[in-house]
Amino acid sequence: MNPESTGYKRDVIIQTTAKLMVPFILVFGLYVMMGSEGTGGGFQGGCILAAAYILYVTAFGTEKGRVMMPESWNTFFTSLGLYLYDGAGLVAIILSLAAAQFLNYSAIWPLANILGIAEARGYMVAFVVDVGIGITVMAAFVSQFFDLAWKEKEEEKGE
Amino acid sequence: MIVPIDFVLLFFLLVTAIAAITLKDLFAAIVLLGAYSFIMANMWLQLGASDVAFTEAAVGAGTSTALMVAALSRLSRKARWEK
Numbered sequence: 001m002n003p004e005s006t007g008y009k010r011d012v013i014i015q016t017t018a019k020l021m022v023p024f025i026l027v028f029g030l031y032v033m034m035g036s037e038g039t040g041g042g043f044q045g046g047c048i049l050a051a052a053y054i055l056y057v058t059a060f061g062t063e064k065g066r067v068m069m070p071e072s073w074n075t076f077f078t079s080l081g082l083y084l085y086d087g088a089g090l091v092a093i094i095l096s097l098a099a100a101q102f103l104n105y106s107a108i109w110p111l112a113n114i115l116g117i118a119e120a121r122g123y124m125v126a127f128v129v130d131v132g133i134g135i136t137v138m139a140a141f142v143s144q145f146f147d148l149a150w151k152e153k154e155e156e157k158g159e
Numbered sequence: 160m161i162v163p164i165d166f167v168l169l170f171f172l173l174v175t176a177i178a179a180i181t182l183k184d185l186f187a188a189i190v191l192l193g194a195y196s197f198i199m200a201n202m203w204l205q206l207g208a209s210d211v212a213f214t215e216a217a218v219g220a221g222t223s224t225a226l227m228v229a230a231l232s233r234l235s236r237k238a239r240w241e242k
Contacts, residue, residue, distance in 0.1 A: 149232060
């Protein structure tokens with residue numbers, strides 16, 4: 001690192017602003033991810049969740065950010081989102097006794113009967129699919145950000 | 160009279176795009192690319208594609224700018240190229 005680009009100290013204004021903003025950005029990301037009407041979806045919601053985490057890391061540094069979300073969680077969350085998506089697709093096949101296609105939400109009538117809500121068929125599953133996409137996108141973006149921003153101890157001391 | 164807003168947005172879009180590829184300060188170029196994404200999101204909204212506008216604002220102006228700043232932390236701030 002050249003000193004030109006590192007002339008920057010932790011600032012209390014930035015830290016306080018980040019502390020205030022991060023919960024609201026997270027809630028907004030969840031709203032975008034889960035909201036069924038209007039624009040939004042899993043990808044955008046995951047991006048906003050990742051942006052909240054990147055804001056936290058920018059304000060508090062990579063070490064503190066790593067404490068909030070360890071590296072092994074990235075793999076866990078990436079595969080968890082994929083499994084949620086695939087599971088929601090497979091539930092449509094299994095619960096309709098192989099009568100419906102993959103991700104054919106409207107065919108999940110036994111689940112709706114169990115829950116007792118006729119409108120719930122497909123509705124909840126669409127949520128699960130969106131949440132799966134969002135979790136995967138968030139973990140992937142956070143992983144990319146850390147690959148770019150993380151510096152080893154020797155690397156920071158050298159140069 | 161909704162057309163002039165389109166032209167104003169297009170003008171600023173061109174200005175930020177040309178400035179981003181001609182500047183030698185890479186950090187300024189990244190910030191200008193973020194501004195470019197924001198104006199582009201406004202243009203998508205103007206064209207009626209609110210979903211695309213939302214994606215552009217979330218990915219282009221938010222996350223990709225942060226990723227490029229993270230990549231810049233490993234580079235020198237000034238661009239060097241042969242003339």
